[in-house]
Amino acid sequence: xxxxxxxxxxxxxxxxxxxxSTVRLLRRYGCDVSFPPGQxxxxxxxxxxxxxxxxxxAAKNHYKNFADADxxxxxxxxxxxxxxxxxxxxxxxxxxxLEKVSAMVDKTYEFSQFMVNVLGVEDVGATFPHRVTYxxxxxxxxxxxxxxxxxxxxxxxxDIELIELPKAEDCCGFGGTFSVKLSDISGAMVTEKSExxxxxxxxxxxxxxMGCLMNINGNLRRRGSKVKIMHLAELLxxxxxxx
Amino acid sequence: MTHQQPKTLKKRADIALHDDFLRKAVRxxxxxxxxxxxxxxxxxxxxEEWRERGRQVRIHTVANLDxxxxxxxxxxxxxxxxxHFAADAxxxxxxxxxxADSKNTKIFAKSKSMISEEVHLNHMLEEKGIKVVETxxxxxxxxxxxxxxxxxxxxxxxxxxxxxxxxxxxxGHEKLAPETKVLAGFARRRMRETFEKADIGMTxxxxxxxxxxxxxxxxxxxxxxxxxxxxxxxxxxxxxxxxLPTWVDLELMANLLPRxxxxxxxxxxxSAVNGPRRAGELDGPEEVHVVVLDNGRSKILGDxxxxxxxxxxxxxxxxxxxxxxxxxxGHAYGSVYPGPIGAVLTPLIAEDKKAWGELxxxxxxxxxxxxxxxxxxxLHDMLVHLRRRHVEAGYSPVSEKIxxxxxxxxxxxxxxxxxAANAARWVQLHMIGDRSDQTDGPHGxxxxxPVAGWSNHRALPSPQKESFHDxxxxxxxxxxxxxxxxxxxxxxxxx
Amino acid sequence: xxxxxxxxxxxxxxxxxxxxxxxxxxxxGVSEEYKQNPFGAGAPKSTSLAEKFKAEFExxxxxxxxxxxxxxxxxxxxxxxxxxxxxxxxxxDKSEFANWGIDWxxxxxxxxxxxxxxxxxxxxxxxxxxxxxxxxxxxxASFAAANTATLVLLTNRNCNRSxxxxxxxxxxxxxxxxxxxSIGISLESLNKSVTPSSVHYISGPSRSSDIENDLTIGxxxxxxxxxxxxxxx
Numbered sequence: 001x002x003x004x005x006x007x008x009x010x011x012x013x014x015x016x017x018x019x020x021s022t023v024r025l026l027r028r029y030g031c032d033v034s035f036p037p038g039q040x041x042x043x044x045x046x047x048x049x050x051x052x053x054x055x056x057x058a059a060k061n062h063y064k065n066f067a068d069a070d071x072x073x074x075x076x077x078x079x080x081x082x083x084x085x086x087x088x089x090x091x092x093x094x095x096x097x098l099e100k101v102s103a104m105v106d107k108t109y110e111f112s113q114f115m116v117n118v119l120g121v122e123d124v125g126a127t128f129p130h131r132v133t134y135x136x137x138x139x140x141x142x143x144x145x146x147x148x149x150x151x152x153x154x155x156x157x158x159d160i161e162l163i164e165l166p167k168a169e170d171c172c173g174f175g176g177t178f179s180v181k182l183s184d185i186s187g188a189m190v191t192e193k194s195e196x197x198x199x200x201x202x203x204x205x206x207x208x209x210m211g212c213l214m215n216i217n218g219n220l221r222r223r224g225s226k227v228k229i230m231h232l233a234e235l236l237x238x239x240x241x242x243x
Numbered sequence: 244m245t246h247q248q249p250k251t252l253k254k255r256a257d258i259a260l261h262d263d264f265l266r267k268a269v270r271x272x273x274x275x276x277x278x279x280x281x282x283x284x285x286x287x288x289x290x291e292e293w294r295e296r297g298r299q300v301r302i303h304t305v306a307n308l309d310x311x312x313x314x315x316x317x318x319x320x321x322x323x324x325x326x327h328f329a330a331d332a333x334x335x336x337x338x339x340x341x342x343a344d345s346k347n348t349k350i351f352a353k354s355k356s357m358i359s360e361e362v363h364l365n366h367m368l369e370e371k372g373i374k375v376v377e378t379x380x381x382x383x384x385x386x387x388x389x390x391x392x393x394x395x396x397x398x399x400x401x402x403x404x405x406x407x408x409x410x411x412x413x414x415g416h417e418k419l420a421p422e423t424k425v426l427a428g429f430a431r432r433r434m435r436e437t438f439e440k441a442d443i444g445m446t447x448x449x450x451x452x453x454x455x456x457x458x459x460x461x462x463x464x465x466x467x468x469x470x471x472x473x474x475x476x477x478x479x480x481x482x483x484x485x486x487l488p489t490w491v492d493l494e495l496m497a498n499l500l501p502r503x504x505x506x507x508x509x510x511x512x513x514s515a516v517n518g519p520r521r522a523g524e525l526d527g528p529e530e531v532h533v534v535v536l537d538n539g540r541s542k543i544l545g546d547x548x549x550x551x552x553x554x555x556x557x558x559x560x561x562x563x564x565x566x567x568x569x570x571x572x573g574h575a576y577g578s579v580y581p582g583p584i585g586a587v588l589t590p591l592i593a594e595d596k597k598a599w600g601e602l603x604x605x606x607x608x609x610x611x612x613x614x615x616x617x618x619x620x621x622l623h624d625m626l627v628h629l630r631r632r633h634v635e636a637g638y639s640p641v642s643e644k645i646x647x648x649x650x651x652x653x654x655x656x657x658x659x660x661x662x663a664a665n666a667a668r669w670v671q672l673h674m675i676g677d678r679s680d681q682t683d684g685p686h687g688x689x690x691x692x693p694v695a696g697w698s699n700h701r702a703l704p705s706p707q708k709e710s711f712h713d714x715x716x717x718x719x720x721x722x723x724x725x726x727x728x729x730x731x732x733x734x735x736x737x738x
Numbered sequence: 739x740x741x742x743x744x745x746x747x748x749x750x751x752x753x754x755x756x757x758x759x760x761x762x763x764x765x766x767g768v769s770e771e772y773k774q775n776p777f778g779a780g781a782p783k784s785t786s787l788a789e790k791f792k793a794e795f796e797x798x799x800x801x802x803x804x805x806x807x808x809x810x811x812x813x814x815x816x817x818x819x820x821x822x823x824x825x826x827x828x829x830x831d832k833s834e835f836a837n838w839g840i841d842w843x844x845x846x847x848x849x850x851x852x853x854x855x856x857x858x859x860x861x862x863x864x865x866x867x868x869x870x871x872x873x874x875x876x877x878x879a880s881f882a883a884a885n886t887a888t889l890v891l892l893t894n895r896n897c898n899r900s901x902x903x904x905x906x907x908x909x910x911x912x913x914x915x916x917x918x919x920s921i922g923i924s925l926e927s928l929n930k931s932v933t934p935s936s937v938h939y940i941s942g943p944s945r946s947s948d949i950e951n952d953l954t955i956g957x958x959x960x961x962x963x964x965x966x967x968x969x970x971x
Contacts, residue, residue, distance in 0.1 A: 007711050013664050014704045016711035020718055027723035035715050040660035046647050048608055050630030050639065054651025061655050086627075125727020142610035142623075171566040175607025182605060183696030185256055188266075188570040189607070190700060217679075218701025224682045240727045272951055288779035292769065299765035307760040309748040316741060322935070328744040380957060381948035397948055404950055423952040434958055439870060455933040465903065465944040465959025471936070472899040473866070483748070488760070490925040491767035497921065498768070505947075509886040509921075511798070512959065513939035515928075521935050523854035523895035525865045537744070544751035 003031040004069035006062075006108065008076045008210070009041040011231075015210045021237035022075045022111055029119045036065035044082040045176050047090070056090050063101050071118070072108040075233050077140020077208045080110040085143040110140060111233055112149040112208055122152045126239035129159035133202035135193070135216065137209035138171050150208055150232055157239060163200040167192075174215035190219040197227055205229050248577055252601050259571040265401045269393075269572045272400040273563040279506020280560055280615075287498065297499045297618040300492050301554035304484075308544070311453040311486045312535065318456025322518025324531040331538050332362035338534050339364060339445075339478060340371065346476050348373050348442040354460075354467040355379040356447030357395065357557065358480050358536060360579045376437045378466035380430050387414055393573030393581065395559040396504050401572060434466065444470030444528070446516075448481035449556070450496055451533075454489045457517040458533065461500060461510040468514050477528035479516070483535050484553040496556060499617040503558035539592030548628045552587050554618045561612035561622060567605055576602060583612035583622045590629055597638045603629035661712060671706040679705040768922065776885045776920035787884040787917045788967055794887035798942030799955050800963040802887075811911065811968050812839050815876075818964055819847060822907060824873035828852060828865070831896035834878050838911055849876070853896045865900055875905035875960070881924040882917040882967075886941055889965065890924045893936040902938065908960040910940075913971045 003026055007019045023033050043058030062083075066072050074080045087105050091098040115121050134154060140146040154162055173179060173189025180186075193216055197205055205220075205227055207213050217229040230238075249255050259265060284290045304311055316326045329335035343351065351373050353359065365375045365386075377386040381398035385391065387410040392398030399407070404421040411429050412419055419425050438444075446467050450459045458479050460467045471477050487493055501507040520527030543549050562568050562582030573581035578589040578599070586602040593599040603626050610623040633639060653660040675688050685698030697703070749756040768776075775781075777790065785793070792802040803818075805811045819827070824847075829835070831853035832844065843849045852865045869875070877897065881890035889910050893899055902908050918924065921939060928937065944959030955961060 009660075009664065012711040013668055014707060016707060016709060016714050019711040020714055023718055024721070024724060027721075028726040030723075035711075035719070037712065037715075038657045040654045040657050041650075043654065046650055046654075048627055048630070049643070049647065050627070050632070050634035051644075051647040051651065052631050052634075054647045054654070057651040058654035061657075121726075123727075138607070138609035138611070142614060169611070170569075171607050171609035171611065173566065173607060175609070178604070178607045180694070180696035182253065182256065182567075183699055184253075184260055185567055185570055185605070186607070186696075187700030188260055189566050192570075214704050215701065218697070218704065221679055221702040222682055222684065222700065241724070268950070275951055286778045287772075289769075289771075296765050296769065299763070300767075303761070303763045303765070306752065307757065309745045309752070310757050310760045312748065313741075313745050313756075322933070326741065328739045328741055330739045330744070334739065378958070379948075380946045384948065397951070399948055400951070402950075404952075407949055423949045423954045426949055427946065427954040427957055431957055435870070438958075439866075454929065457933055457937075463944065464946050464957040466957075468899070468903050468938070469958055472903060483744075489766070490929045491922070493767075494920070494922050494925050495767050508794075509888060509939070509941050511940065511942050511945055513888075513941075515933075515937040517933045517935055517937075519935065521894070523858060524893065524935060525852055525854060525858065525862045525895070525898045526900045527893065527898075527935055535744070537739075537747075541747055541751045544748060545753050 001031050002070040003033050004066055004072050005033055005035045006039065006066065006072050006074035006079065007035065008074060008079045010210050010214070011075055014214060015231065018075050018210055018231035018234050021231065021233040022073065025115070025124065025233060025237050026073065029121055039065045042079045042082045044079060047082065047086055049177050052090065059087055059090050059101070063104055066104055067100065069104070069107060071114070072104070073111055073114045074108065075111045075208070075231060076210065077110045077137045077144055077146055078211055080108055081139040081143030083108050110144055110146060110208060112153055113144070113146060116149040116152055123156035124153070124236050124240045126156070126236055127158040128235065128239040130204055131161045131163055131200070131202045132204045132206055133163045133165045133197060133200045134168070135165055135172065135205060135207045135212060136168055137207050137212045140208050141169065146208065153232065153236060154206065163202050166196045166199055172212045172216050174211045176211065179215060187219075190215055194219045194223055194225065198225060202227060204235070206232050206235055208232050248574065250598070252575065252577065252605055255577055256571045256575040259575045264403060265572050266570065268400045268403070270569060272394065272397055273569055276396070276505060276559070277563045280503055280563065283502040283506040283508060287502070293499060294617055294619050296495055298554065300487070300495060301556070301618050302551065304486055304488060305544070305550060305553045308484065308486065311488055312483060314453040315451045315456055315486055318454070319518060319533055320456070322456050324456065324518040324533055327532060327534045329534055329536045329538070335362045335480065335534055335536050335538070336364060336367045340367060342476065342478060342532055343368065343371070343373060343443060346442050350437065350441045351375045351443050351445065352437050352441035352470045352474060353377050353382070353445045354447070354462070354470045355382055356445060356480055357579060358447060358482050359445065360391065361538065362536065376441070378434050378437060378470060380427065380464060383430065383434070384410060391574065391579065394562060395557055395580070395582070401574070438469040438473050441470065441474040443476045443478060444474035445478045445480065446471055448479050448485050449500065450487045450493060451481055451485055452487055452490055452493060452515070455517060457515045459493060459513065459515045461513050463511045465512060468512055471514065471516055471528065472526050475528060476530045476532070477516070478532045478534060480534045480536060483537055483540055500556050500558050503560040503617040543591050549591055549625060551620050552591065552625060554620055555584055555588070556618060558617060560615040560617060564611040564615040566607065566609060566611065576605065578602065587622050587625045587629065596636065600629065600633040600638055603633060661710070665710065668706055668710065671703065672708065675703065675706070677705050678703055773922060776922070787919060788914050788969055790884040791882060791887050791917055791967065794885065795942065795965060798887055799945065800887065800942040800965065802965045802967060804967050804969055806969050808837065808839050808968060808971070811966050814966050815840060815843070815909065815911070818909065819874070822874060824848065826850070826868060826872050827874040827876060828869050828872045828901050828905060829876040830878065830898065830901055834896055835911065843876070852898055852901065865898065869900040869904040872905040874907045874909060875901040875903075876909045876911070877902050878911050879916060882912050883919070883921040883924065884917055885920045888921055888939050888941045890921065891938040891940065892934045893938070894934055899936060899938070902940065903959055906960060907962045907964065909964045909966065912965055912967045914967060914969045915971060917967070
């Protein structure tokens with residue numbers, strides 16, 4: 001099975017280990033993983049701020065890099081959500097591109113959805129005897145429909161103590177440029193999210209989105225919290241890697 | 244909008260963020276209403292199907308609005324009601340002023356009508372020397388405080404009992420106590436006089452039934468019934484889109500609206516008015532006037548990106564799940580309509596699109612509003628589309644335009660993009676350093692430009708020595724590990 | 739603006755000429771499943787509509803007395819009035835209570851019926867005067883709905899709005915045969931008849947949570963509603 005990795009700009013620059021963990025896990029289950037080096041960004045920051053032309057340039061480059069892929073997998077619910085939910089809109093006026101881009105969109109998967117629904121894997125043989133709580137990233141949940149997949153992967157981890165996060169479905173306040181444009185409102189939102197995380201007394205916070213994790217982690221660190229963040233792929237990989 | 248309110252969203256939000264009671268009250272209210280909605284909508288058993296029906300009925304109605312509004316008009320007139328059509332707020336005020344003048348109005352009793360606030364009706368009437376009384380408990384509190392409502396369903400959630408006691412004591416010149424029963428009892432006594440003395444009673448309209456020419460109002464307190472029973476003249480103001488084709492469609496809405504707004508299966512009162520009283524009836528208004536308002540709504544018709552915003556049934560469910568509204572409450576939006584629906588509707592119907600366009604940015608685009616909406620309005624998509632229009636109209640800041648033009652150019656090629664990203668990473672690595680564990684901040688470069696916004700509340704992420712592109716050089720040729728776990732590979736999908 | 743200009747503007751914004759008939763549609767009102775069972779997924783099937791009505795009405799803060807005969811209804815009404823000791827009572831026209839056997843109400847109690855008999859203007863003024871300070875208002879109902887515990891009151895010359903609104907306590911006399919599963923049947927009947935000047939769906943005593951989210955019963959409408967429901971009729 002040939003898989004092209006859509007690493008996302010955020011993971012590339014700030015959280016490369018999440019990308020590496022994704023690659024290693026996919027390879028274990030028979031995927032031949034390639035990494036189109038020309039990829040840049042899906043265009044979401046521009047699109048969500050109203051800069052459609054800039055977003056389209058990014059989308060064209062994205063298409064160029066992934067047009068020939070069999071499967072495209074990304075460790076980001078929000079970037080995958082952008083592709084699924086808005087890419088067709090970006091090319092609505094160009095029927096030829098629209099058809100080509102649509103085909104690419106249909107081959108694009110978020111990491112946990114790909115593991116569970118395509119590879120059929122829920123148990124990676126991980127052991128993690130720690131208190132863990134999970135934050136369902138908004139775009140992944142509401143644009144892509146990610147529901148049970150991350151939980152299935154988490155529940156299969158041996159010795160893990162999964163604690164439900166209060167008001168889990170409330171937004172962490174990242175929203176891309178929202179976090180800097182209306183930073184005080186964003187700050188209030190992430191503060192409440194941090195408070196809920198601390199209520200769980202979890203040692204680790206897991207999510208499918210580094211945007212959320214970066215945002216929450218920043219606030220947790222400021223608060224002097226001991227909670228550590230991990231991308232779901234990082235947790236699954238490191239908790240099951242051959243030592 | 245009160246005159247004391249600052250003109251930008253950011254400044255208004257800042258005031259709200261420092262108001263502890265307000266924030267506690269907003270959270271308490273929205274949690275309560277949200278929980279109730281979950282419970283009562285869940286009890287129906289197939290809420291998604293109800294939502295889809297609601298959406299279809301409203302789409303059909305708006306798509307045939309001229310027809311249904313025409314039918315409503317014909318039937319209301321047959322029943323003896325007077326129909327008026329107002330193109331804008333100015334005309335709506337003129338129409339009401341004329342009616343008020345013709346009746347030598349001294350006292351004008353209002354039950355809840357957001358649309359009357361939209362057209363700034365009270366101010367106009369008060370300038371004419373008419374005493375306007377808001378009879379809805381929450382609206383009366385807000386009126387006495389010279390403020391605007393902060394929530395569509397519960398207008399005075401930002402006020403506590405002591406504050407309400409003070410307002411009521413000033414109004415009634417009698418000693419009260421900060422207890423709900425006492426305060427509500429005072430309102431009941433005082434408002435009785437108003438109901439009895441009012442020359443005109445005004446109500447809003449939840450739904451206008453086209454097939455019979457009836458105006459339906461959902462309420463709990465009884466004041467809507469009072470102002471449509473006792474005063475000689477009744478005025479009903481309605482947005483032109485608040486129509487339903489038939490009585491049987493009302494049953495659908497009678498399930499969607501109360502459950503979404505407060506979690507009730509049905510409000511205590513659902514009252515239909517079909518014109519003035521008939522011959523031989525002993526109460527009810529002698530005259531009924533319906534004022535149908537456009538005020539920017541027709542501009543939205545025929546626009547595929549936004550027409551569905553007219554499907555709104557004003558339940559407030561989007562407010563109750565919005566994580567932004569949760570933190571700042573309604574006044575931060577500066578508009579009659581707050582929350583997600585307000586952020587979309589206000590710029591669309593406003594004249595000054597540049598000023599109001601900023602409301603579309605008061606969102607992290609989490610999508611909770613869409614999921615909560617009982618008629619499935621894609622508010623989250625509309626917010627993004629409004630931002631696009633704001634940018635296309637040239638209203639966005641120059642620095643932002645430049646930044647995204649640069650982004651667009653860079654994103655075309657990984658050479659450029661990666662150089663820029665790597666450069667930023669280098670700066671962070673060598674000039675800021677790893678500040679990810681610092682509990683104080685921001686300092687130095689962290690406080691620069693847009694980064695300051697981030698750093699006021701969050702540590703920056705650790706700067707990485709290598710990007711994924713760098714890691715790939717070795718990762719590329721790394722052999723696959725053996726799979727662990729009991730499931731292993733269940734289904735190879737042709738690998 | 740004139741009506742035609744207003745409506746024509748709407749049509750033109752919708753990209754067409756004004757229409758004389760609406761486009762066709764498949765989704766009208768509630769689903770068939772709901773019509774068959776408007777009580778929700780977990781509701782017990784065993785209880786009667788009357789019992790369901792009572793349970794829901796009491797959840798809403800109302801009071802519901804189930805009786806098995808008109809005679810018992812009359813006794814219960816007497817009993818409730820003894821409890822309340824009203825100084826004055828207003829009622830709908832006596833003819834609305836024809837089979838209830840409660841003529842004693844207007845002879846023994848301080849009760850006045852209101853409807854247009856002679857000089858409507860005088861009667862209007864009297865109703866206003868008396869109803870404003872009435873302790874109790876007594877009506878019947880046209881329909882009741884079990885799932886939302888709703889009474890449906892239609893307005894006409896014998897059945898005015900004030901009696902169920904102004905007094906402190908509203909008492910409604912209802913027969914079991916009037917109790918439908920939901921408000922759907924009453925709405926369909928409105929569809930088929932001439933609509934009254936007003937129709938009132940009442941599901942309990944008035945209430946508000948506007949003060950610090952604290953629920954209070956009895957705001958502008960009646961503070962208490964009592965339903966006397968005769969089974970078997």
